[in-house]
Amino acid sequence: MYQILDGLNKTSGITGSMLVGNDGIVIAADLNTQIEEDTIGALAASITSNIQKSLDRLESAPLTQVTIEADNAKLFFCDAKIGILVVITEPEVNIGLVRLEIKNAISRLIKQEAF
Numbered sequence: 001m002y003q004i005l006d007g008l009n010k011t012s013g014i015t016g017s018m019l020v021g022n023d024g025i026v027i028a029a030d031l032n033t034q035i036e037e038d039t040i041g042a043l044a045a046s047i048t049s050n051i052q053k054s055l056d057r058l059e060s061a062p063l064t065q066v067t068i069e070a071d072n073a074k075l076f077f078c079d080a081k082i083g084i085l086v087v088i089t090e091p092e093v094n095i096g097l098v099r100l101e102i103k104n105a106i107s108r109l110i111k112q113e114a115f
Contacts, residue, residue, distance in 0.1 A: 004109055005030040007105070008102070012094070012097070013093030014087060014088070015090060016030060016031035016087075017029075018030065018040065018085075019082070020044050020084045021041075022045060022083060023045060024041045024042040024044065024046070025041060027082075040088075063079055065099075066078075069091070073088055074088070075087070076102060078106060079106075080110070085106055087102055
């Protein structure tokens with residue numbers, strides 16, 4: 001699992017990644033930021049839970065990804081089936097490349113969990 005996060009972090013513009021349970025508990029983390037892992041885990045669980053509840057009310061498809069853009073970073077919260085994959089990037093990152101790498105990382109996480 002840590003190997004997958006490390007590989008993801010080698011993508012240009014990605015500054016850190018982690019896998020968080022739906023309850024906000026950190027499963028694995030490889031962050032290169034000053035932000036505490038537990039804080040990001042709780043934030044990811046809270047945001048994705050609230051958005052999923054809203055989507056349920058709208059009878060919409062399940063949540064797959066939430067992107068938050070701030071002045072100094074972008075945060076991607078993605079459903080990885082076994083938890084929430086959190087990816088933190090620089091503000092001027094190539095979003096298409098990041099989304100492709102996230103998709104590949106989630107696929108590898110799911111395959112690894114199956115074994």
